[in-house]
Amino acid sequence: MSFAEYRELIQDGDTAIVFLGHESMFPVTIQQGGQTQTKYGVIRHSTDLIGKRYGSKVTCSKGGWVYILYPTPELWTNNLPHRTQILYSTDISMITMMLELKPGSVVCESGTGSGSLSHAIIRTVAPTGHLYTVEFHQQRAEKAMEEFKQHNIDHLVTVKNQDVCKNGFGVSHVADAVFLDIPSPWEAIGHAKDALKTEVGGRLCSFSPCIEQVQRTCLALEEHGFTEINTLEILLRTYDVRTVSLQIPDFGKAVEEKVNPKSGDASKPVSGSQQGCALFKSGVSPRETVGHTGYLTFATKSLF
């Protein structure tokens, strides 16, 4: 199993996702002789999982069933152990597109945090690209290295335990793109510029929750000769499909007969609906939606 490739069969040592429902899933490390408890009973790794296909429906000891899923960066983002605030797939997808990441890209990132974005970047730049990720918190840097190894992507990433604002990324003129998710990104812009390839066109993105951080970062980007400076905020709006009862507009009898000659009286109640209303299938946005996460500031390196 590797987060940068796909394999069909479950093997000893894999990280897999136990899927009980969209709101209920968790990662497990597959081990010969290992067991995982779920509300539907126990899953025995040796007999129930190893050698089975990813995506299989597995019956637990109490008769209920779960799916065992291949781990993707998106599933990992929803299930990883949080050591910090993390980036979610909505922002990650915009970052990947706007930084023009593709297989072979070289990327510098700081901080690594819980590795949510790192996994997505590594999957995108594999098999020939590389991620240099800098984290100044020693345990977080060590844990990230451990996870990258466990997920068989450690050959695609270098983790450095240092302060990016003081010591930079540890590489010069190699990166196609730089990503910053730190409290004072303006202090790292000079290092970001140094990490980017010498030719014009390298891309940078900085994620900040507060607009004051964005202002300081934009000023630093201008001072260092970056152009095309743009700040975006992604607000995810989902729609549920529901049956709703809507009032039928009264256009008058003449109009109604012209539009639908067989329908008779427009105010006649439709079966199962209230007087003058009809039932429709409609896209309805939930009462509560995810709010502000942060601002994404993008820029292009234009000067040496």
Ligand SMILES: C[S@@+](CC[C@H](N)C(=O)[O-])C[C@H]1O[C@@H](n2cnc3c(N)ncnc32)[C@H](O)[C@@H]1O
């Ligand atoms: C919000 S977390 C990053 C989360 C990450 N983007 C993810 O998706 O999991 C910010 C991280 O940056 C690290 N950090 C803050 N300032 C730093 C600096 N100057 N140099 C290196 N790391 C730094 C923190 O220790 C923290 O782990």
